[in-house]
Amino acid sequence: MSLPVNNDSSNSSINDTLKKNSASAKDIQSDFLKMLVTQMNNQDPLNPMDNSQLTSQLAQISTVNGLENVNETLNALLAQTAATRAMDSASLIGRSVMVPGSKVAVADGVAARIAVDIPSTADAVQVQVLDKNGSVVRTIDMKGQTAGVHDIEWDGKNDQGGTVPDGEYAFKVTGTADGKDVGPVALVSGKVRGISGDSTGVLVNLEDGTSANVDDVRRIS
The missing domain is CATH 2.60.40.4070 (Immunoglobulin-like)
Structure with missing residues (x-):
């Protein structure tokens, strides 16, 4: 028989993972899904996971992923702009x-x-x-x-x-x-x-x- 998992401590672990600046969005997503599956499989039947908490956590992971994609796009645009400026400056x-x-x-x-x-x-x-x-x-x-x-x-x-x-x-x-x-x-x-x-x-x-x-x-x- 599996031991009940405390939902509050699990939520805290998920939030801590989301706050790690060194982790990539892909790593955070993987860790998040593993903890989520573990939490759902081992949750206390008398104290099931709150749907609002699950929705909030899903929103957070989506935001992290979206921000990393935006950052990658901006870096690519900056690199392209720098290359264009260098080519234009070659006329000097x-x-x-x-x-x-x-x-x-x-x-x-x-x-x-x-x-x-x-x-x-x-x-x-x-x-x-x-x-x-x-x-x-x-x-x-x-x-x-x-x-x-x-x-x-x-x-x-x-x-x-x-x-x-x-x-x-x-x-x-x-x-x-x-x-x-x-x-x-x-x-x-x-x-x-x-x-x-x-x-x-x-x-x-x-x-x-x-x-x-x-x-x-x-x-x-």
């Missing part, structure tokens, strides 16, 4: 782009192209070029500027009018409107030599060895 290979950065090289007395992205109209924009020691060698007053991407005209000279030595320099941009920072973004130019990706999304790989997210590309030429 060989093109010059403007991306966020703060380094500017000078070669043969000529400075590389730099620019600034101004989120909103600024009544004052200033650029400072610094040498490797952090000393300011050139200050460029761009005055007021509207929102958008603007080239920074640096002729490779210092504030005294002399040509700076070849090498790498840093630059920073400040912009204000009514005395408040508008958050300008310094931009550098680079030629795209390839496309790759990581957890942040699709990346453009530049000839200088740096990379930038394709969403950060401000200008293409």
Whole structure:
């Protein structure tokens, strides 16, 4: 003779199984059905399973299965979207782009192209070029500027009018409107030599060895 099974403890076991995040919907379904059959076969005739409890448990297992299917579908769509974006971004290979950065090289007395992205109209924009020691060698007053991407005209000279030595320099941009920072973004130019990706999304790989997210590309030429 089979021993009666306590319905409350069985229900608790089923609910505990449903709550295990590590279990897949298929595993949960299998465990659920095994416990349900065991419970029905061994239930106390004087205290049979409540139909409302059975309905609730069936609804839970259906919800878990449905959520996993939705998750799998979303992951597939995201993967497909990422692949499409990577293919579309491949058209940037060989093109010059403007991306966020703060380094500017000078070669043969000529400075590389730099620019600034101004989120909103600024009544004052200033650029400072610094040498490797952090000393300011050139200050460029761009005055007021509207929102958008603007080239920074640096002729490779210092504030005294002399040509700076070849090498790498840093630059920073400040912009204000009514005395408040508008958050300008310094931009550098680079030629795209390839496309790759990581957890942040699709990346453009530049000839200088740096990379930038394709969403950060401000200008293409």
